[in-house]
Amino acid sequence: MVTTNRADGEAIKVLTRKDFVSDEEVRWCPGCGDYSILAQTQRVMPDLGVPRENIVFISGIGCSSRLPYYMNTYGFHSIHGRAPTIASGLKAARPELSVWVITGDGDALSIGGNHILHVLRRNMDLQIVLHNNEVYGLTKGQYSPTSPVGTVKVSTPMGSIDWPLKPLAVALGAEATFVARSLDAEPHHMVEMLKAAHDHRGASFVEIYQNCNIYNDGAFEEFTAKDVRADRMLYLKQGEPMIFGKNRDKGIRINGLRPEVVEIGKDGITEADILVHDATIEDPTIAFMLTRMDWPEFPVPVGVIRKVQRPTYNDLMTQQIEKAIETQGEGDIDALFRQGDVWEVE
Amino acid sequence: MTTLTREEADQQTKDVDRVTIRFAGDSGDGMQLTGTQFTKTSAVFGNDISTVPDIPAEIRAPQGSLPGVSAFQLSFSSFDIYTPGDQPDVLVAMNPAALKVHLPDLPKGAMIIVNTDEFNEANLKKAGYPANPLDDDTLDGYRVYKVPIGTMNARALRDSGLNAQEIDRSKNMFALGLMFWMYSRPLDTTVKYIEERFGRRNPKVAEANLAVLKAGYNYGETTEMFAAHYHVPKARLAPGTYRQISGNEATALGFLTASKLAGRPLFYGSYPITPASDVLHQLSSFKRFGVKTFQAEDEIAAIGSAIGASFGGSMGMTGTSGPGIALKSEGIGLAVMVELPLVIIDVQRAGPSTGIPTKMEQGDLLQCMFGRNSVAPVAIVAPATSGDAFYMAIEAWRIAIKYRTPVIFLSDFYLGYGAEPWLIPDISTLPKIDPDFATDPATFQPFKRDEKTLARPWAIPGTPGLEHRIGGLEKGNIDGNVNYEPANHDLMTRLRFEKIARIADDIPPLDVFGDEEGGDLLVLGWGSTYGVIRTAVQRARAQGKSVSHAHIRHLNPMPKNVGEVLKRYKKVLIPENNMGQLLLLIRGEFLVDAQGLHRITGRPFMIAEIEEKILEMVD
Numbered sequence: 017m018v019t020t021n022r023a024d025g026e027a028i029k030v031l032t033r034k035d036f037v038s039d040e041e042v043r044w045c046p047g048c049g050d051y052s053i054l055a056q057t058q059r060v061m062p063d064l065g066v067p068r069e070n071i072v073f074i075s076g077i078g079c080s081s082r083l084p085y086y087m088n089t090y091g092f093h094s095i096h097g098r099a100p101t102i103a104s105g106l107k108a109a110r111p112e113l114s115v116w117v118i119t120g121d122g123d124a125l126s127i128g129g130n131h132i133l134h135v136l137r138r139n140m141d142l143q144i145v146l147h148n149n150e151v152y153g154l155t156k157g158q159y160s161p162t163s164p165v166g167t168v169k170v171s172t173p174m175g176s177i178d179w180p181l182k183p184l185a186v187a188l189g190a191e192a193t194f195v196a197r198s199l200d201a202e203p204h205h206m207v208e209m210l211k212a213a214h215d216h217r218g219a220s221f222v223e224i225y226q227n228c229n230i231y232n233d234g235a236f237e238e239f240t241a242k243d244v245r246a247d248r249m250l251y252l253k254q255g256e257p258m259i260f261g262k263n264r265d266k267g268i269r270i271n272g273l274r275p276e277v278v279e280i281g282k283d284g285i286t287e288a289d290i291l292v293h294d295a296t297i298e299d300p301t302i303a304f305m306l307t308r309m310d311w312p313e314f315p316v317p318v319g320v321i322r323k324v325q326r327p328t329y330n331d332l333m334t335q336q337i338e339k340a341i342e343t344q345g346e347g348d349i350d351a352l353f354r355q356g357d358v359w360e361v362e
Numbered sequence: 363m364t365t366l367t368r369e370e371a372d373q374q375t376k377d378v379d380r381v382t383i384r385f386a387g388d389s390g391d392g393m394q395l396t397g398t399q400f401t402k403t404s405a406v407f408g409n410d411i412s413t414v415p416d417i418p419a420e421i422r423a424p425q426g427s428l429p430g431v432s433a434f435q436l437s438f439s440s441f442d443i444y445t446p447g448d449q450p451d452v453l454v455a456m457n458p459a460a461l462k463v464h465l466p467d468l469p470k471g472a473m474i475i476v477n478t479d480e481f482n483e484a485n486l487k488k489a490g491y492p493a494n495p496l497d498d499d500t501l502d503g504y505r506v507y508k509v510p511i512g513t514m515n516a517r518a519l520r521d522s523g524l525n526a527q528e529i530d531r532s533k534n535m536f537a538l539g540l541m542f543w544m545y546s547r548p549l550d551t552t553v554k555y556i557e558e559r560f561g562r563r564n565p566k567v568a569e570a571n572l573a574v575l576k577a578g579y580n581y582g583e584t585t586e587m588f589a590a591h592y593h594v595p596k597a598r599l600a601p602g603t604y605r606q607i608s609g610n611e612a613t614a615l616g617f618l619t620a621s622k623l624a625g626r627p628l629f630y631g632s633y634p635i636t637p638a639s640d641v642l643h644q645l646s647s648f649k650r651f652g653v654k655t656f657q658a659e660d661e662i663a664a665i666g667s668a669i670g671a672s673f674g675g676s677m678g679m680t681g682t683s684g685p686g687i688a689l690k691s692e693g694i695g696l697a698v699m700v701e702l703p704l705v706i707i708d709v710q711r712a713g714p715s716t717g718i719p720t721k722m723e724q725g726d727l728l729q730c731m732f733g734r735n736s737v738a739p740v741a742i743v744a745p746a747t748s749g750d751a752f753y754m755a756i757e758a759w760r761i762a763i764k765y766r767t768p769v770i771f772l773s774d775f776y777l778g779y780g781a782e783p784w785l786i787p788d789i790s791t792l793p794k795i796d797p798d799f800a801t802d803p804a805t806f807q808p809f810k811r812d813e814k815t816l817a818r819p820w821a822i823p824g825t826p827g828l829e830h831r832i833g834g835l836e837k838g839n840i841d842g843n844v845n846y847e848p849a850n851h852d853l854m855t856r857l858r859f860e861k862i863a864r865i866a867d868d869i870p871p872l873d874v875f876g877d878e879e880g881g882d883l884l885v886l887g888w889g890s891t892y893g894v895i896r897t898a899v900q901r902a903r904a905q906g907k908s909v910s911h912a913h914i915r916h917l918n919p920m921p922k923n924v925g926e927v928l929k930r931y932k933k934v935l936i937p938e939n940n941m942g943q944l945l946l947l948i949r950g951e952f953l954v955d956a957q958g959l960h961r962i963t964g965r966p967f968m969i970a971e972i973e974e975k976i977l978e979m980v981d
Contacts, residue, residue, distance in 0.1 A: 038831065039843075040831070040843060040844065067826070068826075068829060069823065069824055069825055069826045069827070069828070069829060070823065070824055071823075072823050074670070077834075084831055084833075085831050085833070085844065087831075088829055089829050090823040090829050090830065090831075091829075091830070091831035091832070091833075092670075092673060092700075092831070092832055092833060093831065093832070093833025093834065093835060094666070094669075094696060094833060094834060095692050095693070095695075095696050095834050098662060098663070098666045098692075098693070100663075100666075101631075101658065101662065101663040101664075101665075101666025101667050101670065102666045102667070102669055102670035102673070103670060104656070104663070104666070104667050104670060105629060105631055105656065105666060105667030105668055105669065105670025105671040105672075105673075105674075105678060106670035106671060106673055106674045106823070107670075108629065108654055108656055108667065108670075108671065109627070109629050109654065109670070109671035109674040109675075109676040109678070110674040110675070110676075110823065110824065112824070113674070113823050113824065130659055130660060130663070131659065131662075131663055131666075133659070134658075134659040134663065333654060336649055337649050337650075337652060337654070340649035340650040341649075341650050341652075344650045345650065346650060346651075347648065347650040347651030347652070349618065349619060349622055349651070349789055350789065352615070352618070352648075353605070353615065353786045353787070353789075354603065354605065354786060355605075356605060356606075357402050357405070357406055357551060357605065357606065358603050358604060358605045358786065359405060359406045359408070359603070359604050359605075360602075360603055360604075361408065361599045361600070361601050361602060361603075361604055362601050
């Protein structure tokens with residue numbers, strides 16, 4: 017904590033990243049992508065304008081779900097897949113808190129799949145951060161619901177045979193109002209995404225590609241490696257055309273119902289042909305299209321894919337209570353006891 | 363049939379102490395409403411009452427079929443009663459299926475009022491009667507009154523302007539009016555109800571219902587078909603203001619009151635399940651009290667949300683029935699581990715798996731005691747009667763908050779839907795519950811316990827300087843950091859266990875009804891068997907037998923004197939609607955050679971069968 021002096025001379029306390037580092041020893045494997053996510057999460061906290069005591073991190077089970085122990089905020093490391101339920105109860109009960117859900121691909125999409133659907137459709141005002149490493153790390157390396165078909169792991173010696181989920185497409189199917197993606201290797205981008213998630217009023221769903229260097233090393237390397245990133249990833253910016261490439265010469269154009277990669281300057285294609293990114297469109301069609309774009313056919317989009325406004329569950333719940341009090345008066349328990357037929361015995 | 367003059371008929375008013383009536387008909391016939399109205403009228407009149415509905419499992423079984431029969435039984439009396447009665451004195455059967463289903467429960471000599479209009483070939487076939495039971499010897503030995511209820515109803519509403527279907531819907535009012543006459547009840551409570559219910563919205567329907575109600579009453583008075591009518595004098599109840607209350611209503615009011623006494627908002631996360639949904643419905647109508655209800659996506663989310671709310675300092679609750687408890691087990695284990703206050707309602711129903719959702723059983727006691735991985739003790743309370751549910755709901759929260767523990771509130775279908783008169787309490791006389799939040803960063807440690815209760819601090823988000831992390835992993839004693847040390851795990855397991863055990867220092871001792879000093883037989887029960895056991899014991903005592911009754915309302919931990927009480931009696935009998943769950947606990951804990959009596963029919967015990975067992979054991 018740093019103390020500075022405001023113009024009026026009053027000392028104010030300014031929190032820094034260090035104020036959000038807890039005294040628990042961090043126990044992820046050295047080199048794990050979770051270290052970066054933890055660091056960026058701690059870094060973004062002082063910028064949120066929320067008192068530290070009003071911040072709560074809630075997680076399920078898995079490597080990612082250890083994160084709350086390392087945050088010097090209120091925290092709850094719960095049971096497998098159930099973090100959204102605990103976070104929902106807490107947020108509904110205490111809407112003034114900033115509640116963050118930390119989860120992984122197995123936690124959110126296998127055992128906790130049902131809760132993810134419902135927390136998103138309700139638009140509970142939470143930040144849900146999914147560390148996607150496409151593998152079960154804590155249980156020592158089984159394939160996960162986001163692993164590609166054919167993943168050879170300890171439980172699938174001949175390769176996995178089930179089709180993977182795309183987390184952001186699932187989120188859109190569940191009527192999510194805010195959907196974004198980032199990656200562990202891009203600290204600044206991640207901070208920007210976490211901040212945007214916090215600023216969104218409603219359920220914010222952020223997928224972060226996270227490298228598991230022990231059980232699934234290099235899962236995203238093909239498009240996230242520093243030297244190829246610019247050509248193989250699409251950095252979405254609100255109101256800007258979807259242009260990518262080291263030379264900023266490639267873009268996404270809509271052809272009928274499908275996106276296609278085009279080269280600017282070739283075959284008469286100009287910047288005006290390139291699709292302009294607008295995350296605020298109510299219709300989720302283009303957002304859905306973006307969530308399904310994958311390397312090598314397409315560059316992998318990162319950034320805020322969807323951000324639309326819809327009333328939050330917690331706000332609506334509060335409004336109903338206020339309305340009930342306004343129309344029926346504040347509850348009178350003695351009157352409630354005497355509701356209906358009563359009689360006197362002497 | 364003898365013909366009596368009006369004066370003679372009036373002289374035929376007989377005083378009786380207690381009457382049990384069962385209204386039975388198709389699920390669309392309005393039998394629940396009819397029963398409820400008769401109950402209210404009798405309550406306001408001043409009788410003691412006990413009621414129980416018998417609702418079909420199917421929402422809309424085919425009309426006239428056996429599974430579609432819905433019934434409501436009530437017993438009213440001039441003295442204290444504890445049960446809705448074993449065998450009805452009167453059966454009102456609105457169709458052949460209703461007669462078929464309920465006839466086996468009737469003692470010979472009972473009165474049967476049948477709606478003859480429904481005894482046509484099609485309905486008889488649906489009920490599985492090869493011949494019309496009204497014409498053969500099926501009903502020999504009963505006092506049968508054949509009333510064309512449908513025809514009378516239609517006649518009364520000939521000029522009402524309603525269509526045939528609407529007219530048919532009023533026929534339950536005819537039966538109700540007739541029973542009001544038969545038992546000398548005033549019509550005003552039901553008249554007021556009809557006016558309030560339909561008056562403004564649908565005056566034609568209100569008028570029709572009133573007309574038919576009166577037609578039924580007048581039919582009894584003028585037809586001279588009935589040899590007599592009856593009078594049940596008022597009961598002598600403790601003075602005060604009363605209302606009728608069902609177990610589920612009392613439960614909801616009790617939890618609301620607990621919230622008021624603790625000054626903390628109530629949060630109820632629940633997934634719809636029979637027969638616990640009524641609690642959700644009730645609490646969702648308490649928004650003006652600041653109660654938050656959350657209809658979750660499943661049972662697991664329901665308990666998760668409640669735990670989250672409790673973490674935030676609300677009174678987090680969830681409610682379900684047996685299969686839901688199975689799904690919530692992991693969540694209950696989490697609440698045990700993080701030591702947060704939480705109340706879980708289990709309105710038990712019959713059978714394993716889906717079983718019989720609309721029937722009663724006491725099969726979840728051991729699930730609640732032990733149905734979690736590892737050593738995960740929770741407190742368990744069980745109300746004895748519908749009205750007691752109010753007080754045990756408050757007690758559940760007192761324990762949950764004081765000891766920072768999940769508490770299971772074990773109710774059952776019979777208790778939830780059964781109803782009785784309830785003396786309205788004065789809330790200002792009930793003791794407050796102190797949430798006692800931690801606020802001091804200088805002394806705060808997440809698992810530093812209260813020396814007496816072993817409760818850990820309840821430090822809620824929003825409190826500066828108390829930021830801390832909890833979770834399902836084993837925690838270090840006092841500091842609350844993740845800790846896998848063998849000695850620490852041993853210590854924490856013992857502390858969690860001992861904390862629950864110490865609640866026994868803080869609950870009332872087990873009371874004995876009968877021979878407190880000891881005797882030949884103690885009948886020990888828990889939950890909704892209270893009424894039948896008490897009545898059976900009273901009957902045995904009236905025959906000069908040394909039989910006593912004790913009822914356990916705190917099942918875990920049990921009152922401290924239970925072992926000592928048991929040893930005062932030569933024999934112990936434990937009747938349960940299961941295969942002997944309290945029996946197993948009692949035998950295991952106290953090495954007492956108690957005997958069980960088991961009934962798993964989905965229906966409560968009959969007083970007679972407990973009485974028979976008692977007499978067998980003391981003779």
